[in-house]
Amino acid sequence: MTADEAYIRESILNPTAKIVAGFQPLMPTFQGLINEEQLLQLIEYVKSLQSQAPVQEARPTLEGPRPGENTPAGAPPRGKKKDK
Numbered sequence: 903m904t905a906d907e908a909y910i911r912e913s914i915l916n917p918t919a920k921i922v923a924g925f926q927p928l929m930p931t932f933q934g935l936i937n938e939e940q941l942l943q944l945i946e947y948v949k950s951l952q953s954q955a956p957v958q959e960a961r962p963t964l965e966g967p968r969p970g971e972n973t974p975a976g977a978p979p980r981g982k983k984k985d986k
């Protein structure tokens with residue numbers, strides 16, 4: 903599943919439609935609680951979070967883990983930003 907705008911919109915308005923593996927369907931719907939403008943703002947906010955948690959690209963295993971890298975799914979260490 904790609905977390906595109908349509909998916910984020912659905913996740914906010916109809917959170918039980920698609921559940922991320924390992925999560926319970928606990929999220930309440932925001933349908934009727936927020937207007938279109940607020941929804942668009944939330945979508946923009948969620949999109950802005952994605953670039954801070956990039957999916958780690960494949961790299962040679964000989965390199966070994968980076969300092970502090972032993973988190974689930976190989977998430978990069980907190981506070982260490984990839985240079986752009």
Ligand code: HEM
Binds near residue numbers: 922926
């Ligand atoms: C404005 C408030 C919120 C926004 C914008 C929001 C947005 C989202 C989005 C975009 C996802 C999908 C994440 C993904 O696919 O990686 C998600 C999942 C989830 N949310 Fe929220 N959420 C909000 C409030 C809440 C609240 C209040 C709860 C619980 C009390 C909650 C519980 C969950 C849970 C358990 C999931 C994972 C299960 C699933 O995929 O539905 N969220 N949320």
